[in-house]
Amino acid sequence: MAHEIRAIYTLWIREVKRFSRQKSRIMGMIIQPLIFLFFIGKGMSSSLPMAGDMDFLKFIYPGIIGMTLLMPSIGNGISLVMDREFGFLKEILVAPVSRTSISIGKALGGGTVSLIGGTIVLFLSPFVGISLSIITIIKLLIFMALTTFTMTSFGILLAIPMESTEGFQMIMTLLAMPMFFLSGAFFPIEGVPNWMSILMRINPMAYAVDGLRNIMYNSPEVNAMTTFNLSFDIGVIAIFGFVITIATVIAFNIKE
Amino acid sequence: MENIIEVSGLRKKFPEVIAVKDINFNVKKGELFGFLGPNGAGKSTTIQMLCTLLKPSAGKAIVNGYNTLDNPGKVRKSIGLVFQESTLDENLTAYENLKYHANFYGVEKQKAKKRITEVLEMVQLTERKNSIVENFSGGMKRRLEIARGLLHYPKILFLDEPTIGLDPQTRNKIWDFIQNLKKEEDITIFLTTHYMDEAEYCDRIAIMDHGEIIASDSPEQLKANLGGDIIKTKVENKDEVKKEIENKYNVEVQEYKEYLTFEHNNGEEFIPVFVKDFKEQIKSITMQQPTLDDVFLNLTGREIRDEEASATDKMKNKMKKRGH
Numbered sequence: 001m002a003h004e005i006r007a008i009y010t011l012w013i014r015e016v017k018r019f020s021r022q023k024s025r026i027m028g029m030i031i032q033p034l035i036f037l038f039f040i041g042k043g044m045s046s047s048l049p050m051a052g053d054m055d056f057l058k059f060i061y062p063g064i065i066g067m068t069l070l071m072p073s074i075g076n077g078i079s080l081v082m083d084r085e086f087g088f089l090k091e092i093l094v095a096p097v098s099r100t101s102i103s104i105g106k107a108l109g110g111g112t113v114s115l116i117g118g119t120i121v122l123f124l125s126p127f128v129g130i131s132l133s134i135i136t137i138i139k140l141l142i143f144m145a146l147t148t149f150t151m152t153s154f155g156i157l158l159a160i161p162m163e164s165t166e167g168f169q170m171i172m173t174l175l176a177m178p179m180f181f182l183s184g185a186f187f188p189i190e191g192v193p194n195w196m197s198i199l200m201r202i203n204p205m206a207y208a209v210d211g212l213r214n215i216m217y218n219s220p221e222v223n224a225m226t227t228f229n230l231s232f233d234i235g236v237i238a239i240f241g242f243v244i245t246i247a248t249v250i251a252f253n254i255k256e
Numbered sequence: 257m258e259n260i261i262e263v264s265g266l267r268k269k270f271p272e273v274i275a276v277k278d279i280n281f282n283v284k285k286g287e288l289f290g291f292l293g294p295n296g297a298g299k300s301t302t303i304q305m306l307c308t309l310l311k312p313s314a315g316k317a318i319v320n321g322y323n324t325l326d327n328p329g330k331v332r333k334s335i336g337l338v339f340q341e342s343t344l345d346e347n348l349t350a351y352e353n354l355k356y357h358a359n360f361y362g363v364e365k366q367k368a369k370k371r372i373t374e375v376l377e378m379v380q381l382t383e384r385k386n387s388i389v390e391n392f393s394g395g396m397k398r399r400l401e402i403a404r405g406l407l408h409y410p411k412i413l414f415l416d417e418p419t420i421g422l423d424p425q426t427r428n429k430i431w432d433f434i435q436n437l438k439k440e441e442d443i444t445i446f447l448t449t450h451y452m453d454e455a456e457y458c459d460r461i462a463i464m465d466h467g468e469i470i471a472s473d474s475p476e477q478l479k480a481n482l483g484g485d486i487i488k489t490k491v492e493n494k495d496e497v498k499k500e501i502e503n504k505y506n507v508e509v510q511e512y513k514e515y516l517t518f519e520h521n522n523g524e525e526f527i528p529v530f531v532k533d534f535k536e537q538i539k540s541i542t543m544q545q546p547t548l549d550d551v552f553l554n555l556t557g558r559e560i561r562d563e564e565a566s567a568t569d570k571m572k573n574k575m576k577k578r579g580h
Binding site: 003006007009010014017018021022086087088089090091092093094095096097 | 307308309329332333337339341342343344345346347348352356357359360361362388
């Protein structure tokens with residue numbers, strides 16, 4: 001057991017080290033949400049005044065955090081495809097380490113990297129006009145960690161059958177983008193056509209964004225922004241994460 | 257001497273082809289054992305089965321006393337592996353690659369530290385230990401990979417084509433290193449190669465072709481089995497002369513391209529007689545001590561070099577694809 005934990009730690013630290021050496025990845029991770037937040041957010045909030053004292057920027061801010069968690073998390077699957085292409089995966093697979101530890105280690109590593117991005121955006125909250133207490137920030141970070149772990153596992157699961165990085169880019173476009181747009185980041189679930197509402201309700205990201213709003217704006221007057229209650233959000237993401245992790249381990253054993 | 261690898265009736269069947277056909281062989285403890293054969297002979301498939309990366313279709317393999325099917329974890333801990341293609345993480349430093357390997361194999365921390373210093377020294381990469389592997393030359397990467405394979409004190413080191421894609425100078429260096437290794441460590445080395453000259457360094461070799469082991473012995477013995485010197489000659493009226501030679505000297509003549517080859521116990525004294533007998537037909541004549549190439553030619557009727565070009569091309573394309 002101690003040995004497996006050491007293996008998980010090693011896979012985790014490896015992802016973090018690799019990330020810290022890729023300057024362009026760090027820049028991209030910071031700049032993309034900034035563009036969304038300030039260009040789309042500012043633009044929309046100027047032309048679409050919302051009811052009450054909530055402006056659009058405040059509404060989409062948790063969604064933007066959700067995006068910084070989702071995109072790199074799913075995108076992290078590409079690191080598995082690259083490990084296969086460059087041979088390092090073989091080094092891990094022949095080592096006396098269980099497939100379960102490999103899946104968990106990679107998910108934790110990629111998840112940590114995405115969490116770093118989400119945390120950076122979280123520190124932008126004063127610019128959006130939101131003040132958060134320490135307790136709220138801690139709660140947010142825990143919820144964000146759960147989300148990134150789940151979404152990174154999902155990315156790895158999608159990457160297992162992939163032979164090329166190009167194939168994985170396709171997944172990003174066909175799956176990660178719709179997951180983001182249908183997460184309720186830009187518009188609430190209530191009020192969309194029925195078919196879209198169904199798609200949004202089966203999208204795990206919708207619960208991530210809803211959960212972030214629940215924690216961030218925990219006051220009766222803004223509860224109109226959220227659809228579900230927090231424990232339901234947490235439950236959905238945790239169960240989804242659990243199922244995905246098991247599926248990843250099984251898929252790994254079949255493929256390799 | 258006791259056997260550290262015992263293989264009996266091992267077979268691997270892929271949907272389209274039987275890659276390994278019920279082979280049997282043993283490797284003795286402390287030996288430098290070579291697996292020789294052209295590309296596609298089934299060498300790598302055999303190694304992958306011994307390393308528990310592939311499940312055999314039939315038969316069994318005992319590695320360091322453990323059955324590869326019943327005890328894959330124990331087998332993996334007993335062996336070090338260096339693959340044909342690089343399996344390093346090129347975004348990490350040499351030291352990190354080694355340290356992570358020690359973690360994966362559960363080498364105790366203090367012991368690992370000492371061992372890393374030791375193996376880095378052995379492959380002469382101590383000064384580069386904190387450099388990112390991406391900037392290493394092909395030879396350096398291969399050396400680092402061998403160092404990594406040794407890190408967890410394996411009983412057997414598997415080297416799959418350890419010198420493929422390297423220039424001759426680097427190849428020699430790797431070989432010096434492998435021979436040193438045998439002196440310094442209590443280890444059995446199992447390697448595959450399709451370079452005949454490299455197979456000469458081995459204590460024993462097994463020659464594999466089309467999934468079967470067609471000969472297994474020490475290189476000296478295999479060459480001695482050929483029986484004497486090899487006469488290679490180019491003549492006019494090849495078919496006629498072939499028959500005449502066979503009848504006259506009671507030897508078996510093989511055809512290879514435009515040449516006729518045959519063996520003779522005492523080539524030096526035979527050549528003058530041969531030249532006198534066939535002075536009208538002989539266009540050229542050479543004599544040589546048998547090499548492993550001749551052993552292979554004798555066993556299969558073709559030269560191993562015929563297939564080498566395509567393997568090199570494949571390697572080059574692969575390297576290009578990876579951006580080297």
